[in-house]
Amino acid sequence: xxxxxxxxxxxxxxxxxxxxxxxxxxxxxxxxxxxxxxxxxxxxxxxxxxxxxxxxxxxxxxxxxxxxxxxxxxxxxxxxxxxxxxxxxxxxxxxxxxxxxxxxxxxxxxxxxxxxxxxxxxxxxxxxxxxxxxxxxxxxxxxxxxxxxxxxxxxxxxxxxxxxxxxxxxxxxxxxxxxxxxxxxxxxxxxxxxxxxxxxxxxxxxxxxxxxxxxxxxxxxxxxxxxxxxxxxxxxxxxxxxxxxxxxxxxxxxxxxxxxxxxxxxxxxxxxxxxxxxxxxxxxxxxxxxxxxxxxxxxxxxxxxxxxxxxxxxxxxxxxxxxxxxxxxxxxxxxxxxxxxxxxxxxxxxxxxxxxxxxxxxxxxxxxxxxxxxxxxxxxxxxxxxxxxxxxxxxxxxxxxxxxxxxxxxxxxxxxxxxxxxxxxxxxxxxxxxxxxxxxxxxxxxxxxxxxxxxxxxxxxxxxxxxxxxxxxxxxxxxxxxxxxxxxxxxxxxxxxxxxxxxxxxxxxxxxxxxxxxxxxxxxxxxxxxxxxxxxxxxxxxxxxxxxxxxxxx
Amino acid sequence: xxxxxxxxxxxxxxxxxxxxxxxxxxxxxxxxxxxxxxxxxxxxxxxxxxxxxxxxxxxxxxxxxxxxxxxxxxxxxxxxxxxxxxxxxxxxxxxxxxxxxxxxxxxxxxxxxxxxxxxxxxxxxxxxxxxxxxxxxxxxxxxxxxxx
Numbered sequence: 077x078x079x080x081x082x083x084x085x086x087x088x089x090x091x092x093x094x095x096x097x098x099x100x101x102x103x104x105x106x107x108x109x110x111x112x113x114x115x116x117x118x119x120x121x122x123x124x125x126x127x128x129x130x131x132x133x134x135x136x137x138x139x140x141x142x143x144x145x146x147x148x149x150x151x152x153x154x155x156x157x158x159x160x161x162x163x164x165x166x167x168x169x170x171x172x173x174x175x176x177x178x179x180x181x182x183x184x185x186x187x188x189x190x191x192x193x194x195x196x197x198x199x200x201x202x203x204x205x206x207x208x209x210x211x212x213x214x215x216x217x218x219x220x221x222x223x224x225x226x227x228x229x230x231x232x233x234x235x236x237x238x239x240x241x242x243x244x245x246x247x248x249x250x251x252x253x254x255x256x257x258x259x260x261x262x263x264x265x266x267x268x269x270x271x272x273x274x275x276x277x278x279x280x281x282x283x284x285x286x287x288x289x290x291x292x293x294x295x296x297x298x299x300x301x302x303x304x305x306x307x308x309x310x311x312x313x314x315x316x317x318x319x320x321x322x323x324x325x326x327x328x329x330x331x332x333x334x335x336x337x338x339x340x341x342x343x344x345x346x347x348x349x350x351x352x353x354x355x356x357x358x359x360x361x362x363x364x365x366x367x368x369x370x371x372x373x374x375x376x377x378x379x380x381x382x383x384x385x386x387x388x389x390x391x392x393x394x395x396x397x398x399x400x401x402x403x404x405x406x407x408x409x410x411x412x413x414x415x416x417x418x419x420x421x422x423x424x425x426x427x428x429x430x431x432x433x434x435x436x437x438x439x440x441x442x443x444x445x446x447x448x449x450x451x452x453x454x455x456x457x458x459x460x461x462x463x464x465x466x467x468x469x470x471x472x473x474x475x476x477x478x479x480x481x482x483x484x485x486x487x488x489x490x491x492x493x494x495x496x497x498x499x500x501x502x503x504x505x506x507x508x509x510x511x512x513x514x515x516x517x518x519x520x521x522x523x524x525x526x527x528x529x530x531x532x533x534x535x536x537x538x539x540x541x542x543x544x545x546x547x548x549x550x551x552x553x554x555x556x557x558x559x560x561x562x563x564x565x566x567x568x569x570x571x572x573x574x575x576x577x578x579x580x581x582x583x584x585x586x587x588x589x590x591x592x593x594x595x596x597x598x599x600x601x602x603x604x605x606x607x608x609x610x611x612x613x614x615x616x617x618x619x620x621x622x623x624x625x626x627x628x629x630x
Numbered sequence: 631x632x633x634x635x636x637x638x639x640x641x642x643x644x645x646x647x648x649x650x651x652x653x654x655x656x657x658x659x660x661x662x663x664x665x666x667x668x669x670x671x672x673x674x675x676x677x678x679x680x681x682x683x684x685x686x687x688x689x690x691x692x693x694x695x696x697x698x699x700x701x702x703x704x705x706x707x708x709x710x711x712x713x714x715x716x717x718x719x720x721x722x723x724x725x726x727x728x729x730x731x732x733x734x735x736x737x738x739x740x741x742x743x744x745x746x747x748x749x750x751x752x753x754x755x756x757x758x759x760x761x762x763x764x765x766x767x768x769x770x771x772x773x774x775x776x777x778x
Binding site: 081083086087090091093094098107111114115197227228230231232233234235236237238239303311314315319349350353354355357358360361364 | 675678699700701702703705706707709710713727729730732733734736737759760761762763764765766767771772773774775776778
């Protein structure tokens with residue numbers, strides 16, 4: 077993991093003191109509400125429906141057990157003892173007092189954490205693969221690059237008042253687990269003809285009101301040019317992005333309006349002025365960033381197939397075997413397994429984790445996984461390095477904690493924003509819809525028979541729940557003051573990303589489990605053997621689903 | 631005389647020349663009547679430094695207007711002016727706010743004329759909220775990683 081040096085720590089400490097003074101001046105009436113808005117947003121603080129919400133940065137999803145314990149303590153001292161993992165791998169607290177935020181930030185700084193640029197019209201937390209460094213299909217560890225981008229984007233003087241928020245994601249593996257096509261900038265580490273890895277740069281992807289898949293702006297960029305190239309894209313966007321309408325202010329609108337070719341040309345023009353300048357990365361800096369992400373001290377273990385203890389447990393314990401199959405993943409190193417902790421137990425808001433769970437997870441991380449924990453953009457957590465013969469013991473403890481629901485990648489492992497229960501932007505509640513669907517489809521045999529399905533729920537157009545890229549997407553809409561839900565099908569994240577298409581007229585909240593049931597029944601009727609939901613949808617199209625859902629509804 | 635922050639101090643505004651909008655300034659230049667040191671130009675959002683006619687070195691001052699503090703185009707304009715080698719005064723005018731001073735200064739703005747009543751001697755403190763920065767900027771051309 078990256079560890080702050082004296083300079084990193086000083087910068088974060090100075091930020092706390094800066095914000096402490098800004099809060100003091102605001103409370104003294106020296107800063108207006110309008111002026112304080114971007115200041116508090118860029119320190120993570122929203123004012124929500126019921127109380128402020130503080131979004132704490134978890135850079136590219138990496139946490140130490142010490143940091144997680146601190147988050148547990150903060151959530152207990154300043155909130156009601158819960159944290160909510162967001163789709164940007166961050167963690168949100170729902171009840172902090174505005175007056176307390178400087179103290180919370182100081183607590184965070186004591187464990188090398190912050191809430192810098194987690195909101196506002198600036199460059200946000202860079203996200204990546206939650207399996208970075210341990211994935212079998214990885215070309216290179218993306219985390220040193222994420223850290224380099226984090227430092228470059230932190231307090232960038234030119235890009236703190238952009239037309240709109242700006243999100244960057246990095247993928248370095250065969251399978252895209254970071255949804256890079258749905259980001260303002262998506263970076264993929266790819267080899268050129270000579271086999272050397274560089275960045276494929278996508279720009280202008282995004283969800284929200286106008287979902288767009290990113291356009292390729294550069295097919296292969298030499299690594300050392302990463303920052304000057306990013307700077308050029310941001311400079312074009314900062315000057316030419318629309319500022320007259322916040323719904324048309326994201327870079328995707330600019331790239332579409334200019335066309336990818338004209339946009340690229342403009343970027344290259346800006347780039348010519350700064351390329352090879354001082355912001356060009358040095359080998360020493362790349363090595364320095366890499367030095368923080370070296371391998372932990374893996375043991376020389378037998379392959380999982382040869383671990384007698386594990387194989388016996390798998391053969392004897394059905395529940396354990398089910399969990400092993402669904403919630404653990406192949407590890408790059410022989411004898412190890414990646415474990416996903418499901419934050420999608422029925423009856424709990426998706427992505428929520430309690431203070432006691434956080435402390436227990438920190439203990440488990442220390443015992444089983446080199447003291448490291450990750451958050452995922454699917455709102456779960458990960459212990460990345462677990463020995464095969466320890467899995468049974470870990471599973472037993474996770475089960476007791478309610479963190480072993482064997483549903484990762486299945487329908488009930490849904491993505492869900494906080495929605496109208498918490499968020500002042502939302503048109504509709506999302507958590508009750510998620511719960512009703514989880515309750516309806518709790519039967520594991522049915523769930524597994526359905527195969528992998530991404531179901532994503534957003535309470536409004538802002539699409540925090542990524543509904544556009546769910547195989548089944550649900551969007552809360554407001555119709556004459558009533559909460560309704562629009563369903564879309566066929567969205568997908570990954571290298572063959574697609575944006576879902578709307579099924580038809582929206583539904584009342586109570587109808588949602590039944591609607592989902594009909595969609596699933598249609599799929600089960602039409603699928604060929606081994607065909608996943610998305611494949612069936614792509615083959616048969618929208619009509620059969622539409623007919624079934626609406627024919628029986630009227 | 632109105633006061634402003636210039637080069638890190640509160641000073642009287644000593645500018646005695648004329649401040650023209652971009653179109654008028656460019657007309658003067660085209661007509662060959664831009665007197666050295668007496669005319670300055672004010673950029674509005676949407677008017678890039680690249681649109682300024684004539685020899686930039688003869689311009690004593692470029693003012694960058696912030697009609698609203700949330701419009702951040704001026705940050706890039708200042709940066710581009712300095713990048714092109716401009717050495718004269720870059721003055722932020724309009725509705726920017728004290729808490730943006732640090733960023734503006736790092737982009738190359740060296741004079742700040744607030745439209746709103748501001749305690750200038752207190753505001754100066756915001757120029758030094760941070761003792762170091764990650765990026766290369768106008769004040770520090772080497773990014774932190776080259777100095778670590």
